[in-house]
Amino acid sequence: MAVGVLPGQVNGWPPKVDLDSDTESASPRIYTPPSPLEAVNKPPSRLVDALTNLGLGATNWVAAGVSVLTAILPSTDGYVSRADFLRLRLQDCPFPTSKIQECVDPLKKYTACRLPLASVISEDTLANLIEQAAGVIQWADLEASVSILDLQRYLVGLTQELRDRLNDAPWLTSHPISRKRVALIRGRPNLTAGGPVYRAARALGLDLVIVDDEGHWLQPDTDDNRMHREAFLATDMTEDSGVVDRIIASITRYPLPIHGVFTLSDNFFVTVARVAEALHLPCNPASAFEISVDKHRSRLLQDAPGQTARVSSVDELNALLSSTSKSSPTPFTPTYPLIVKPTKGWSSECVSKVSSPTDLALAVQKATTRHGSAAVIEPFFDGPEIDANFVLLDGEVLFWEIADEPPCQADAKSASVDDTFSPEALTLPSALPADEQETVRETLRGLLVKAGFRTGVFHVEARVVNSASGYRDVAGQDGVVVDLVPRDAQSLPEEKAACKLIEINARPPGYRVSVPSRHTYGVDYFAVHMLAAVGDLDRLRMAAQPFDHVREGRTRGAQYWSRLVYVPAPKEGVVRWSSGLSPCEELKRRRPDLRERIVVAVDYCVPGDRVGLYTDGARTYVAHLLLCSRVSRRDAIEVGDEVLRAFQVDIEEE
Template sequence: MAVGPFPGERATGSLGHKPTTSISSVTSTCSPRPFSRPSNLSRPLFGEIIPVCDLYSIANVVVFPSSPSSLSSSPPQSPSRPYSQQHGTGTGTVSHENTPPSPFIEALQNIGLGSPSWSASAISVFTIILPTANGYVTRSDFLKLRLQDFPYKILRSYEPLRPLQKYIATSPTPGPVTSEYDLASLVDSAAGVVQWEDLPTSVSFVDLEVYRTRLTEELRDRLHNAPWLSSTPIPRKRVALIRGRPNITAGGPVYRAAKALGLDLVIVDEEGHWLQADTEENKMHREAFLGTDMTEDAGVVDRIIESIVSYPLPIHGVFTLSDNFFVAVAQVAEALGLPASPVSAFETSVDKYRSRLLQNVPGQTARVSSVEELESLLSAGSSQQAEFIPRFPVIVKPTKGWSSECVSKVNNLGDLATAVQKATSRHGSAAVIEPFFDGPEMDVNFVLLDGEILFSEIADEPPCDADSRSATVHSTFSPEALTLPSALPSDEQDIAKSTLRDILVNIGFCTGVFHVEARMVNSSFEYRKQDDVVDLVRKHSQSLPDSGAECKLIEINARPPGYRVTVPTRHTYGVDYFVAHMLAAAGDKNRLRLTTKPYAHVLGDNINDAQRGAQYWSRLVYIPAPAAGTVQWPSKLAPCEALKRQRPDLADKIVLGVDYCVPGDKVELYTDGARTYVAHLLVVSRESRKDVIRLGDEVQKAFAIDVEAPSKASSELSDGETMVDLDGDGSE
């Protein structure tokens, strides 16, 4: 029996390689050494120290289920034969219970790894993580973050470091470990230890060597110079979150990130918020709750300031994830002298008319407060007529809004009033009329430090209903999926990043996390169906644009993307936007730089391509409500779980599934002009982008949720909440 390939690989041999005839032939520059027997081990073990980058070494340890005398100091005669055939191990073999105590095994058991009774029919593999220099812990869950969705199954892991504590590094010499006591000492001083899923004794020595090589290479890509430790002490700080999250699903990643960073979190929100009660569970999520009247009026800034000033302990930063509190929180930070971007920058970003003027098209952008004002603007006698001449199609949207709510694409003058009426009815704001920019839509996310891009990614948003040529004023811009990393050519990605970064810096945003939506006009790529998959592909030569590509801003969100998008980025790239957002708010520039290093993986064949950093292709699939009515779960299982059980062929491709509704919740097809979502799932592929899109399409088709029409719903069901915005504030 051979060890299987990494998920997504096509096996051409025992591990996706052609069969080999010698152990050394499968090694590479970062490969482990071939097996040899250390002279003084009291257990059948093999351990080796391997440097994987400047910041880390690892110790891979293999525990064999056989007596020490069965190991040979030279390569086996038949490397392709199973280990059990060469050494007679298997069911019925004497276990280790009668052998002397093993220091290494005892050290593992002391930290909760290994097994009290070692199996005689399996090979155990452990990896010890060893930073190469002393330092202070930037985040206590670093190893968990970097190893998420690892291609080989992790049975258990040990991560003993506390946030901010000092770690003293060991400097073991690379090469085989010659003492079990040395291995035990490494366990005691490790920053982390991982126990991988056991291998069968039927595995050949060649396959076992390939397994260790692959394991080492994968760890190298995940740990590659990503700092876990700071060379200088990290002062403990306290930050205030203005408006706590509406539920644990949306808030959990924020609270857990604060805890891992060693940031004390104070919540400022309305009386009666679910985090207010001083329960043991709530205390795990926040240090304190400051009940405050959050009515959005002229006095809200003063009330927030009063709550913060009255708190007996110092607060070093304030932040929010709620779009409608950006300006207020910036004003609070300014009044208290806390780190934040200028108030004027937030005032520009939240006003879609003002942000549109950053790339103004003369005569094609207008702002109106009512249909009557629109009619006046368009009337023949209007003095403004020469200033505004709409060229259809145009976009009409609220100057204040989010999640594509009440955004309309208008193809003719007759529908303009309908769109303006819809936009001005949302949030009591005016409507902005602006050009429709035709081209691939994208989300461009930044982590900036003093104007420098520490990390940036582009995700592709496939065409939605309103992008269709047959779209009407009632069609929506609600997204259906998001694909990471982008398929746009690297030069167009560079244009997008440089254009949008300059816009951010020019209006005053220099440090923080920013979620920017844009379109690439005159792109050399377009969405087209090819090989049964709709994706970005290069345009036919006759369709290539005459002029160069341009990036056109849609809107600026001075925050991380919402929960639905931030968590997939953490899975795909290993970068946590919530962590970066809080560190920016606390003014912790050192850790902001240290915590934004993506993986070192490369997708595809070009090592210089723009896809560096993603461990796989991922597709975030949005599930819209199939009908209006009351949610039911006939199988008694949540729909995401039911899908995985009914389609085991898809289950291992779904790394994240979140249901928004429970039985009894009432949903509508649309909420404020946007589709109502009932779930989202993150689907991944290590094979290709085409494969992940195909998988996403399969998941979307297979997902099932029952919604009973209002006339059929039982009157005994409790009134539920319409589920459209998981974050409760408009963020995705």
């Protein structure tokens, strides 16, 4: 890449500085500028024309300052894997950008620049670079008073940041990429949830077809909808024995070839796998999904005799606990506390922690009424809860990461059967010791392969028992926060740490939980998921490359520490926006100190919506926000806590 510096019309600043980032000892070479009068009266140059053609011309430069631009020049020919690669990799860059202009189209061939950067000694040769660039970045302008030394330091720091973001993430492949079409079974419920999927498909050059019920919001053939999908195939999605055949019929009637199918809806995993098998499309076996969607069967992947049971009713529970059941070779022997949850379910719905026999029947009743499924009774594993995300290619781990989930209501020793496991926050990267993280990696990868999964994205929930770390109150800058920290020597467990599976979600994490990973590591799970669906394994491997940042205390590849916080509904009633702004926007306007730390903020409600404290047995949330810190993990947690304290949502009681 080449970095150019263009002046405002003051102080005789140099019109350009070139920096060769391929050289470890790279330093700016500053060229003699024209005088201010010459700069004002000089006719447009080829360099100015080249930038103007990209929408980066003189009208974008400050009159009294320094404009810095970077031309991205891949050193080899290749086919473009993803058109918005620069925008994805420059998310939350500490060097603010003014504009990013990407000059490539997905799947098209890019011919590398053959001009040696050392020969760039004039505006014409720099214009040559601009015209051959795969992308050009205009950074936020610097003050005209910046010194030459500070400018050099800025450019060297900028170059290192670009290395961390771009050098280890290939986005050109030597193999031509054929255009493919992928069908999403069950379109997302709204643009907020579906936007990351639709944008990734466009950037990858994938034609997206939606298969869903008549009346879905993406069905009308409007200009807006055509931006998100190529076609909509109205199909009866009733979950009965004929749904597989109906989906197959819709796909086979479509006049253009469909190269892959996928879903993000948990209750359609098995259905879509059967569709893929019938149409001979890439997919993990349906038998693997049958295990993952049944929490009893997935629990048996890592179980000891007598620990786990499955019941369909309270009567069946009573029969299981009766004396006649004790004659079984491996009788079920409940050890409290334990967990009761639906065998089919998601989002911690109707999951209960049971601390005494008197509450067991109540928990089973709650679980069996949800989704009409049976209930699984299993041990409660005491230890830090984690979300682990994996990208696998034929069983090989291409990328993986852990997010720490702090204790929730039901984790308290005094928790009742009415307390929930609804998450309250996530913190990335994990603070677990390195050896325990490796235990998590090997254990969960082994269970995924044991279930039959080989390729794709997997969101796995687990706990680490006998961990050398635990949650406790620790001092922060402005008070006490709860964080995962090493245990005192006298409280270290005697047994070795072990990873205990909670559940397997054979898909990317949900849209709000995928946000921290995409921003923290630069890996887009939705892109990986679609590439797996069409069998594009070359680009799948490329898409799984994280950033290359290295910082003590952070997992390699994490550009910062991040904290995702969920805002629960404070009471029941009707949502109002008394200020005229959404709660997230109102918070950012009222607290500019927090606005600078907020990466993403999403409101779930609009005026007139009715909210309760609980929805389907889980906490009701009104928003989520992602906060970041380049200072420390503790700082990220503190900012998250302050956001929760400062967040205001107006709910009018009915």
